[in-house]
Amino acid sequence: MLNDNYEMVVGLEVHAELSTDTKIYCGCKNQFGLEVNTQCCPICTGMPGTLPTLNEKVVEYAVKMGHALNCTINRICKQDRKNYFYPDLPKAYQISQFDIPLCEHGYVDILVDGEEKRIGVTRIHIEEDAGKLIHDDSFAGSLVDFNRCGVPLIEIVSEPDFRSSAEAKAYLDTIRSILIYLGISDGKMQEGSIRCDVNVSVRKKGDTEFGTRCEMKNVNSFSGAVRAIEYEAARQVEVLENGGTVSQETRRWDDAKGQNFLLRSKEDAHDYRYFPEPDLPTIVLEQEYVDRLKEQIPELPNKKIARYMKDYGLNQGDATLLVEQMEKAALFEETLACGKVSAKNVSNWILVDLSKYMNETKKSIADTKLTPQKLCQLIQKVEQGVISNTAGKTVFEVLLVEDREVDEVIEEKGLKQISDSSALEAVVNEVLSNNQKSIDDYKNGKTNALGYLVGQCMKATKGQGNPAMMKEMILAYLENH
Amino acid sequence: MTAMKMDIAHVAKLAKLQFDEQEAQKFEGQMQSIIDMVENLPPLSDSGALIDPENPMIMREDKVTDHCKRDELLKNAPQVQAGCVVVPKVVE
Amino acid sequence: MELYQKTAAELSKMLRNKECSAVEVTKSVFDRIRQKEDTVGAYVTLTEDKALEKAGEVDQKLAAGEELSPLAGIPVGVKDNICTQGILTSCASKMLYNFVPPYNATAYDKLLKQDMVITGKCNMDEFAMGSSTETSYFKKTANPHDPSRVPGGSSGGSAAAVSAGEAIVALGSDTGGSIRQPAGFCGIVGLKPTYGSVSRYGLVAFASSLDQIGPMGKSVADTAMLYTAICGRDPMDATSAAREYPDFYQNLNSNVKGLTIGIPKEYFGEGIEPEVKQMVMDAVKLLEQNGATVKEISLPSTGYALNAYYIIASAEASSNLARYDGVKYGYRTSEYTSLEDMYLKTRSEGFGDEVKRRIMLGTFVLSSGYYDAYYKRAKLLQKQIAAEFAAAFEGCDVIATPTTPYSAFKLGENIDDPLKMYAGDICTVTVNIAGLPAMSLPCGMDSKGMPVGMQLIGPKFSEQTLFDAAFGYESLVGGFTTSAVEK
Incomplete structure (x- = not known):
């Protein structure tokens, strides 16, 4: 826990890989986990004379995210080169966006302990991912795999609006669930589909000026982000309490050690020499196109969770679990629409019995024979005392795998409750x-x-x-x- | 505009070039005369971002095209092992 | 008259009339190469076997009565910065001394589809940076008119090959005058097309916003034929323009009546040799006598164009050439202790001095604290220059200027004086800055016995107007005789 006299000020930069079919600037397949250097071409490996061509789907997905985060969409924008040398960056520059991002000035509402908090979104821009270096101690050099080069990314930069690691975690969970809801990213943390950089500063409570911030790289999981933030805030407080000053620097988080290390100081900061990418003309989007994408945005998970809590009296945990997977939320709402039935009971059936079945069988709801009508009937039978809860589970198991009527199953199995x-x-x-x-x-x-x-x-x-x-x-x- | 001085060592570091002392001296003089030449630009009112909406980009459809065979792709690489390009050990 | 001395248009007719075979044409060109190459040195790589094989195929197709492109069977040289699958593409740099691309440049691909016969890869200034072909890592190319003089650059190999009859036509590339200046120095015709009309895919980038591949030939017709073959929208190049192009060769019209020629006074001022001015003005006068109207115009920002050009071109080059780091292809230093050491040595050993100067300048103008003062101002000036041209073209169809301030200089004369070398680009760079088409055509030989070039500049996508004006001039002088095919 942070020293009571201080508060932390945190901002996050989230990089999310988009689930397009092809890479951002070439027609190579955008797929994780394939054999090294088999999903690349002269373009994404930066061979002389090759040129980038922008994948329209990347722009579409980024604009959708912009809408979801209430951003202004810059219908006219450009791409820029960020120049630096590294073996995983074959062109020695990354095509990104500098002064005119595709989306900016947005916000997102997150839920922390049942309370809504609004977090500012500074900007969302599109850019390309770099390749991967493979380090093997048995070998004197490092190996370069270019498969990930050119995988499309959006970078979502937040305002420094977080005052606790719990808020940061809630934001990350929300961003991830929105990405998944929009169908624009698979959100798989273990595959590196979402990564983040963390900016942390601390200040005395009551101060209005921000302290000097440090940026932390290599934060690879959301729980890691929580640990990294806590560690860094505590480190800075310790520096201040010992009469020192925090210096602006980039630090590297080591999750295994639970510590961070100085990567470079402000003096050594990269000079990226951004300039407009001359190989790619100005992006110009029609207003009509931007509006059409806005209409395609579904009710977003953060809003859904808040609604489930307010309208159905669910707690935040259950509401979140239901909303996390879009098909569970859909079943929940459709079941409620089929007849008079307790929302809490529907939630329980989905989160306990159905989830257990899905986990064990690795099946989705669509893979089962269960329909909202049948689930509604089944729960009604239990609520009315026609069958016992235990009998209900027996019927439920049948409904998952067979296309049968609820009454028929109860009858056949002799499950009707004796109330004489x-x-x-x-x-x-x-x-x-x-x-x-x-x-x-x-x-x-x-x-x-x-x-x-x-x-x-x-x-x-x-x-x-x-x-x-x-x-x-x-x-x-x-x-x- | 006053004459700009170029910090050869700093720029060389950014560009990943190195010069021995003799070369550096020759370059310093040459670079300075080039900079003296190019910095003679007329005063211009800043008219904002470097964009050209008159010539909008035509984007590419999200359709997979044939990728390159790995052997072809790595044929030009100075050092290859296990299907990868090899570089001196990188420690981050 | 030998076959190698003929134009593509002439050979095309002869092939169809069975007056010669494609193999005979190719052999004639390679015999000429064997005769001249030792003194001229136009090529980095020769591809005789492939050329003869292709010529044989063309002969078979012609015999079978197949309908072929008018360029089928015509030997063409290709500048060594244009990617050719399976053929060394070195950019005349140690950095790419062994680079064999696994893909074709779109423009080169189009030549193959026209059944053209590739003679080889032409020498050039390293990475197209230079105006004399002296910065090539491999060899110097001589001007076929006078071996003690440069052929110009950076497409010096392409120009010398065409002028000497070592190729019938050639592809060059032009970032600040690299087609027009060597065309002028060697007495041939060269077109720098409108930016975006020829795909840059597979052209090894120097300055992406200025580079353009273009045709070179002994006649306007040849140049128009080759341009018709290579232009067009390419989905692989996002900067290529979406539009349809006519057959410029079929449409050629030599009538200059009604043509308005603008003469910008800024291009005839100090620094331009009086003899060159006179010869260009004589050519303009000839057009005027035959029905063209001549008027003086002004392009006031011309004096700053060279500065803006060197800033923009070098900035883009510093980024485009960063990929040559010894990791993926090309040269890698032999001994190194770390990644950083490998980068430094590879790049310092692999690039020549001129390339290093441009990378240094480009890195500097983009670096923190200098971007606004240099790069951004140069880009804004670029808009202003383009606007001045657009305004000028409201009052004229084409603008005529000298291609260069002087004819071909001596080998070694300017190589140690970058500023003097850069100053020679004064007439050509504005065209690239403004994205316009321009061609250089010969307007005679000067007192040194060297060709002098006249530059015609047109509005964007006005290539047909340029070809017609040039064709009109060519017809009036009874055809160009300034190449070195008879030497």
Whole structure:
């Protein structure tokens, strides 16, 4: 935890790989995990005389993200060269955007502990990814794999609006879920589809001026971002508390060590010599095109979560889990639309039973035979006491794999609950007369004997007895004898 | 505009070039005379960004084209191992 | 008259009339190469076997009555900065001394589709930086009119080859005058096309916003034929213009009646040799006598153009040439202790002095704190220069100027004085800055016995107007006789 007298000021730069079919500037396949140097061509390996041509899908996706983050879209913009030497950058410059990004001046609302907070989005620009260096200790050199060269990226730069690592984490989760909702990035952290740089400064609480900030590179996971931010803020406070000053520098986060290290000081900062990319003319987008893309933006996950909490009384955790996968959210909403049923119950069925099945079988909802109508009917049967919760699960398992009617399955499996009190009374009397020890236990304060007795009744009715009614009968007996 | 001085060592570092002392001296003189020449530009009112919306870009369709065979692609590389270009060990 | 002395237009007719075969034409050119190459040195690489094979194919196709392009079977030289699959493409640099591209430049591909016969790769200034072909890593090229003089540059090999009859036509590239100046020095015709009309895909980049591939030939007709073959929108080059182009050769019209020629006084001032001025004005007068109108115009920013040119071209070059780092292709230093050491040695050993000067200048003008003062101002000046041209063309169809201030200079004369060398580009760079088409055509021999070039500049995409005006002049003088095919 940060020293109480200080607060941290954090800004994030998120790089997200876009899931286009081809790379940003050539027709090579944009696919992760293929054999080294098999998804590249003279263009993305920077061979002499080759030229970039901009993939229109990249612009489309970036504009969609711009709309989702409430940005102004710069219909007229350009691309620039960022010059630096590194073996994974074959042209020795990265094509990016400098002074006129495609999108800017936006914001996104995040949820932290159930409270909404608005985070400013400075800009979103398009650029190309670099290749990968492979280091192998058994070998004197480094190997270069160019497959990732030219994979399209958007860089989303936030305002320095975060005051805690939890806010930063919530923002990262929100950005990721929006990318996935828009269908523009697969959001796979383990494949490096989303990476981020973190800018951290600290200041005394109440100060209005920002402190000197440090940039941290090599933050490869969201949980890593939390650790990196906490570490860096604490480091800066320590420097200040010891009478020192924080110097502006770039540091490298080492997640395994849980520490960061100086990469370069301000004096050694790169001079990237940005200038307009002469191989690519000005990007000019029609207003109509930009508007059309705006219409395609669905309800976004952060807004959906807030709505589920407000309209259905779900807690933030459940709402988030439902919204995380678009098809779960869709099933949830469609099931509710099919008839009167408790939202909390629908949420439980989806998050517990359905999710368990999906995890075990690696199947999507579309792969099952379950429909919103049937799920709604099933939950209604349980809510009305027609079948028990346990019986419901049996029916549910059938509905997942067979295209059957709910009533039909209940009938066939004989799952209808017995709620005829004279029939149940006979069963209860039978069980009580055979379990004197449990009755004694109960009277000696072992209240869990009650559960055992109900269980015996359920067993005797082959699970069909209405447990609530039988429990009531047992209690009445115990109190009167 | 006052005459600009070029820091040869700094620029050479950016450009990844190196000059021995003799070369550096020759270059210094040559570069300075070139800079003296090119910096004679008329005063211009800053008319903003370097864009040309009159000639908009035609973008490429997101369609996969044939990629290059790896052997072809690496044929020109000075050093290759395990399907990769080899460079001196990089420590970041 | 030998076959190598003829124009492409003449040979094209002869091939169709079965007066000669493509193999005979090719053999004639290679015999001439064997005769002249030792003194001229126009080529970095010769591809005789491939040429003869291709010529044989053309003969078979002609015999079978196939409909072929008028350029089929015509031997063409290709500047060594134009990528040719399977053939060394060195840019006359140690840096690419062994680079064999696995792809073709679009313009070269188009020549192959026209069934042209490739003689080889022509010498040039290293990475097209220079005006004399003396900065080539491999060899010096001599002016075929006088071996003690330069052929011009950077497309000096292409110009010398065409002038000497070592190729019938050739492709060059022009960033600041690199087609027109050597064409002028060697007594041939060269066109720097409108920026965006010929694909740059596969042209090894010097200054991306200024580079353009263009045709060189002994006659206007040949140049028009070759330009018709290479122009057109290319989806591989985002800067290539989306438009249709006519057959410039078929459309040639020698009538200059009604043509208005602008004479910018800034191009006839100090620094231009009086003899050169006189010869260009004589050529203009001839056009005037035959129905053209001549008027004086002004292009006031001309005096700054050279400065803007060297800033923009060098800035782009510093970035374009950063990829030569010893990692992926070309030269890598033999001994190094680290990545940084490999970069430094590879680049310092692989590039020649002129290339280093441009990289240094370009890096400097883009570096932090200098961008606005240099690069940005140069780019804004570029807009102003383009606007001045556009305004000038409201009152005239073409602008006539000398191609160069003087005819071909001696080998070694300017090589150690970069500023003097740069000053020679004064008449040509403005055209690249403004993205305009311009051609150089011969307007006679000066008192030194060397050819002098006249430059005709037109508005964007006015190539037909330029060809027609040049064709009109060529017809009036009874055809150009300033090449060195008879020497």
